[in-house]
Amino acid sequence: MTPGGWLIMLASVGFVTGLLAWCIYKVIVTPDSSEHLHTQADIHTPDVET
Amino acid sequence: MIALAICFVLNFVLIYRGLSKGIEKFCLFAMPLLVVCALVVLGRVLTLGTPDPAQPDLNVLNGLGYMWNPKTTDGSFMQSLMNGQMWLEATGQQIFFSLSVGFGIIITYASYLKKDDDVALSSLTSNAGNEFCEVALGGLITIPAAFIFLGTAGVAGQGTFDLGFKVLPQVFETMPGGRVVGTLFFFLLFLAAVTSSLSMLQPAIALLEEGLGLGRKASVAMLGFITLVGSLFVVFFSKNLMALDTMDFWVGTLCIFLLATFQTILFGWGLGIDKGMEEINRGASIPVPRLVGYVLKYVAPIYLITIFVVWLYQQITAEKGNYFKALANEQVAQLSVGFILVVAVLFMLFIAQSVKRWEKLERQEQEAKR
Numbered sequence: 001m002t003p004g005g006w007l008i009m010l011a012s013v014g015f016v017t018g019l020l021a022w023c024i025y026k027v028i029v030t031p032d033s034s035e036h037l038h039t040q041a042d043i044h045t046p047d048v049e050t
Numbered sequence: 051m052i053a054l055a056i057c058f059v060l061n062f063v064l065i066y067r068g069l070s071k072g073i074e075k076f077c078l079f080a081m082p083l084l085v086v087c088a089l090v091v092l093g094r095v096l097t098l099g100t101p102d103p104a105q106p107d108l109n110v111l112n113g114l115g116y117m118w119n120p121k122t123t124d125g126s127f128m129q130s131l132m133n134g135q136m137w138l139e140a141t142g143q144q145i146f147f148s149l150s151v152g153f154g155i156i157i158t159y160a161s162y163l164k165k166d167d168d169v170a171l172s173s174l175t176s177n178a179g180n181e182f183c184e185v186a187l188g189g190l191i192t193i194p195a196a197f198i199f200l201g202t203a204g205v206a207g208q209g210t211f212d213l214g215f216k217v218l219p220q221v222f223e224t225m226p227g228g229r230v231v232g233t234l235f236f237f238l239l240f241l242a243a244v245t246s247s248l249s250m251l252q253p254a255i256a257l258l259e260e261g262l263g264l265g266r267k268a269s270v271a272m273l274g275f276i277t278l279v280g281s282l283f284v285v286f287f288s289k290n291l292m293a294l295d296t297m298d299f300w301v302g303t304l305c306i307f308l309l310a311t312f313q314t315i316l317f318g319w320g321l322g323i324d325k326g327m328e329e330i331n332r333g334a335s336i337p338v339p340r341l342v343g344y345v346l347k348y349v350a351p352i353y354l355i356t357i358f359v360v361w362l363y364q365q366i367t368a369e370k371g372n373y374f375k376a377l378a379n380e381q382v383a384q385l386s387v388g389f390i391l392v393v394a395v396l397f398m399l400f401i402a403q404s405v406k407r408w409e410k411l412e413r414q415e416q417e418a419k420r
Contacts, residue, residue, distance in 0.1 A: 001111045005119035012118075013190065016181040023175040030335040036168035037175070044071075044162060046259040 051285065058281060061247050065255060066270045077245050084238035087231060088187045091218070094225045095195045101224065108201055113194030116205065134361030135371070141357060142307030143298075148180055150249070152310030158253035166333035174336065195221050251277075254397075261404025276393060283389055287382045296386035299373055311354040318347030 027033050064073060100109040120127045130136055146152040163169070196205045196213040199220045205213065222232035251273060258269035280297075287293035317326050323343035330338050365374055376383045 001115035002119045005115050008120060009114065009118040009189075013186045016178065016185045020175075020178040020182040023171070023178045026171060026336060027175060030171075033168060033171060033335045036166060036333050036335070037172050038159075038163065038167060046256055 054281065054285065057244075057247070058278070060244065061251060062270055062274045062277075064244070064248060065251055066266060068266075073241070073248065074245055077241060080238050080241055084235070084242060085183065085187070087235040087238060088183070088191065090225075090231055091221060091235065092187060092191050094221055095191050095198075098195070098198055098221075098224065101198060105201070108198050110194065110198065113197035114190070116197040116202065117189055117193040134357060134364040137357045138307060138361045139303055141354070142303040142310070144184075146306045146310045147302060148184065149177060152306040152313065154253040155249055158256060159249075168333050168335055170330055170334035170338050171336050191221075192217065257397075257400060257404060261407065262400060263407060276396070280389065280393070283386070287385070289382075292380065292382040293386045296373075296376070296383045297390060300387060300390055307354070307358070311351065311358070314346060314350045314354060318343075318351060323347050 027037065096110060098110050100106055102108060142152070150156050160169075192214045193205065196208075196217045199217050200213075218235070219232065222228035222235075225231065254273050255269050258264045258272060259266065262269075264272070284293045284297065317323075321329075323346065326346070327338065327340065327343045330342075365372055368375075373383075377387060
């Protein structure tokens, strides 16, 4: 593992982990934010309506 | 073949019975569990050390180095950066495909959102989650583990998808409770794959139901038939995976890339960044910088068109891996592209018919109001 390898790995993994942690933090601390967030499960295409 | 049949039947039974919503609700809990499983596997991979003392080079640090070291000494680093095919696949097949950008899924789901739904935070969170799984988990597990167990020769030329299924069982064997974790991991991975394939089928079913006014049974039967013909076509022409590779490239890489480029241009130049940014920022918990608008209007189209032109030039002049040459010389490639065109034309007809039907319904509604 070269210094360049360490640098790229730590920068890449650190960035995506930090970004995800920040997003989850924002979703949790922003009042009512989860009410405006959607997953596929919340979307009612005709084929999932029973 | 049996596995393919099981997956095929399972997908269409779930769609037909309307159970896809239940599966996806279940996945709200199952997917975080999958990430926990992956973190356990990651912990094991990073503590593997040198599993075979007879081969001291095959250790964790060298495995991570194989994945992350920029190969500057032999010039392959710069060669990769100059390779149009690499950029096209990284953009189309990796980023656009894994985020479902460029094909109907996101547009279909977007049409079901409410006006004030938080598009900005939803998109950023799903992007961040996707990148975390691909870069932090995938990049630290599969390739390093494959290097440790198979060596350089075993890793070279194989896709990470293939490698994962070959290598991860070996990782599970070396950990306490590995069978339980392994079973859970692959089961959850299977569920994740089912939700992905369901989400790819749902827009087409939604079009058939809403656009053509067909019932569930007829819609599922029609889409099932088209999918079955495509699946059998790929199975029948399975020599060297020619049909699969051709369809994967023309649809899964190139068409997605072109459609996403078109959508980017449509956002920046058709809709306009003022209106576009207003849409993004409505109901958003995080302010989206105006710079994003300029990136979408100028940087993204230039980047995407440049990649396409470089790739096109390299493809035309390439001796190896030339998809145009394959299309000109290989009968299976011609049949595969022919199949793609037939399906594309069929769906265009469905869309044209749907538009006619919607216009007629709108006219009837207006007449009823008078």
